[in-house]
Amino acid sequence: MTVKIAGYTIPKGSRVFINVWARGRDKDVWTEPEKFMPGRFLGSAIDFKGVDFELLPFGAGRRICPGMALAIRMVHVMLASMLNQFKWSLPVELEWDGIDMEDQFGLTLVKAVPLCAMATLIRGKEKEPF
Structure with missing residues (x-):
């Protein structure tokens, strides 16, 4: 069925892609x-689980990320373990020049210049399990 949304006619059978990158940077919302x-x-009150269209880090609807449940439970544990076990630093050239925050737009958004960070195991933690 053809529908009209916000003044636009969407023909039956069309595929509509939502620009989540632009939505997350909308000055009318944020x-x-x-x-x-x-x-x-x-x-x-904004929820990240695909209900509020202001914030869709995992997508929404039938195309929502299948790894969302695992990410919600595990990412903070993995990050805490890495922060607890390692001393983090930047390479010398990044400390001088700073981190390049430019992004490269595509199907997914990635940094134009990948971030490089150096991890050094904290002394005394060699025998402790991760």
């Missing part, structure tokens, strides 16, 4: 959308 501010979600 204050300073280009700035990294994780605290903006504290006390917010």
